[in-house]
Amino acid sequence: MPKSISKILSNEYSFAILTRIFSIFITVAQSICVARYLGPALKGESAYINIIVATGGIIITFGIHEAYPYFKKKLQDNTFLSRYISLVYLIYGIYFTLSLALCFWFPTADIQAAILLMPLAGYARVVNYVHLVENPNKRNITTLSISFITLIVSIILIILTSANFYWMILLLMITHLLQAIIFTYLLRCKPIYDKTSLGLAKELFRFGFFPMIALLMTTLNYKVDILMLKQYNYITYAMIGVYSLGIGLVDIIVIIPDTLKGVLVSKLSKGAATNEVAKVCRCCMASSIILFFIILILGRWAIRLFYGEPYINAYEVVIITAIGIIFIGYFKLIAQYNIVNGKQIRNVVLLAAAVVTNAIGNLLLVPRLGINGAAVATSLGNSVCGILFVISFTRETHTPIKDMVLIKKSDLSLLKNMVVKKQQ
Template structure:
C-alpha cells in the first residue's frame, strides 16, 4: 500500500469526519427546530433535485474519473465537455421536475408546498455542474481540493442555517435557502480551484466529441448501476411518504443519516481506491490492495456497529430529543445491512475501476427490485420499521452477491475479503506497540 494512497485516504477520512460533524450539527438544528414533520418536509424538498441529478447525470462523473486516470484526454477538454453536458442535462432535469411536481406531487411529496419544489429545481444547473467538476479533482488525485470543496459546501450551508433558523427565524424556508447557499459556494470555489490548482478555466479547452461519446458509453453502464443504487438507498423515503406521512419521513430519515455514518471509512477509502485502480495495470497489486481494505473495513464497521447499537438510545435522546425516540429502534434494524454494505462499496469501486461497472449494475437490478417489493409489502403492515427491515435485507443481499462476483472476476479467496489475516493482526500489534512507546 503506497504512502500516497495512505495519505490521500487519511486526508479524505479527516474530511469525512469533519463533514459528519458538520452534517450532524445541521441535522440536529433542523430536527429540533422543525420537529419530525418539518424535518420530513425538508428531506422531501431536497430529495427532488438530488434524485433528478442522480437519475439524469448519465455517469458523466464516473467516466471523468476513469478517463482522467487513463490520461486519454486533456483535463481542460474534459472540463469543457462536462460543462456542456451538465447544462443540457440540468435543463432536461428541470423540465422533468416541473412535470413531476405538477402531476405527481400529491403522491410522492404529500404535504410539501409546491412552491418549494418549483424553487428548489432552479439550482439544478449548479448541482449538476458541481457533480461533474468535483470528480475532476478526484481523477487527478488532488484530494486536497476534492475534500476542501465538499467540506466548504457543508460549512457554508451550516453557517447559513444558523443565520436563518436562529437569527431570522424563517424555519423551513431557511433550511432550503441554506442548502442552496451551500451549492452556490461549492460552485464558486470550484472555479477558483480550477484556475489555482489545474491552471485552467471554463473558457479553456474544446468540447471533445470523442470524449463525449466515450464518457456516455462508459458512463451509462456505471450510471444505470448508480441509479439503481440510489433507488435502493432512497426508494424507502418516497414509499414512506406515499404510505405514511412527512413526520414518518423525518423519523426514518434521521435514523438513516446516523446509521450511514458507519460508512465513513469505506467512503473515504473507496473515493481514493477508484482512481488508483483505474490508473493501475498491476492486477496482483490491485487484488491485494482491495482484499486488505475490504476485510479491515468490515472489521472496523462491525466494531462501530456494536457501539452504535448500545449507545443509539442515548444519542437520539440527547441530540434530537424525545420526539425522535422511535428513530433509535429504526437505526438498530438498519445496522446489519449498513455494516455489510461497507464491503459492497469497496468492491463496487474496484470493479468500476477495472472497467467492469456492468457487474455492479446486475447486482443492483436484483437488489432494487427486492427492496421495492419488500417495502410495498412491509411498510403498510409495520410502518417505518418495514422500510428499515427492507433496506437491511437488501443491503446484505447486495454485499453477498458482490463478494461472489468479485471472487469470480479476480480469483481472490472469500476469506481474504471478509476475514482478518495474520498480517493484519501483526500490523495492529505493531501500531499499538508504537503508540504505547510514544507515551
C-alpha cells in the same frame, strides 16, 4: 513536524480517514441543528425533495463523472482534464437553462424546487468527483471545510429565523452550491473545444450509461423507501422526518467506505492491483462493525439528548438499518473496481437484485410495520447487495473470502494508528 504526523498526512488513506473523523462530528452537529430547526414535518418534506433531487441529478449527469478515471487512465492525455471540464460546462449550461423553463410547468412548490436544484446537484457531483481523482487529500479537506461552513449557516438560521419552506430549501441547496463554486475554482481549467469534443462527449455518455443506472439503483436502494412511504396516506411527513433522521444517522457508518472509496478510485486509476481492493474492504468492514456497536450502545440516549423526544422512534430505524449498512461497504468499494476496469454492466445486474429485494420488502412490510417495515426492507436490500458483490469479486479475482473479511496484522496500523507505509 513529528514523523508520525507526517506519515499520516502523506498517506492518502490515513489522511482521508482523519478528515472524515472530523467530518463525522461536523455532519452530526449539522444534523442536530437542522432537525431541531425544521421539526419532524419539515424535515420529512426536506427528505422527500432531496431524494427527487438526488434521483434527477443522477439521471441528467448520465454517469459522465464515473467515466473520468477510466478515460484518464486509458488516454494518458495531459489535456484530457481541460477537454472533459469544457464539456461539463457546456452540458450543465444547457441543463440549468432547461430547469428554469421546466419548473413553471409544475404547480407545486416542492417539485419546482427539486427541478431547480437538480442541475446544481449534478454539476457539484461531477466537479467534486474530478477533484477527488486529481487530488484526494485536497478534495477531502475542502469537503470538510464546506461541511463546516454549512454548519455555520445552519446555526445562523436557528438564531435569526423561524423555520419555513424557503429556509428549508436554502439548507438543501447550500452544500451543492458551495461545492460547485469552490471545486470549479480549484480546477481552474481553460476551456478547450475542438473537432474531437463531440466524439469525446459521445464516448463519455456511452460509457456513463451503465454507471448511471448503477448509481441510480444505489440511490433507490438507499432511498426508495422514502418515495414509497410518501405514497401511503397514513404515513405523514412527520413520520418520514423521523425515518429520514434514522437513515441519516446510519449514514455515519457509510462515511467509512465513502472515504476509502475515494482514495481507492484514485489508486485504481493509476494501476493498483486487486489486493488493494481486498485490503480496503476488510478494513472497512472492521471499522463499520466498531461503529455499529458504538451506535447500538449510545444511540437511544444520543437521540433523546441531542434531537429531542419527537425523534426518539428513530432509534429503532437506526438499529434495524445499521445491520444491513455494514455490508454496503463491499458494494461501494468493489463497484469502483468494476467501473475503473470497464465492467459497469456487472454493477447494474448485481444492484438490480438488491433494489428488487428492497422494493418488494417495502411493499410487504410497510403496511404491517410502518416506518420500521421500511427499515427492515432497506436492511435486507443492503445485505443482499454487499454479499452479491463479494461473491462476484472473489470468483473473478480468485481472492479468498477470508481476505475480504478478516483483518491481517499488516492492516492493524491503519485501523489503530491510521499510519501505514507511504504508497505501498
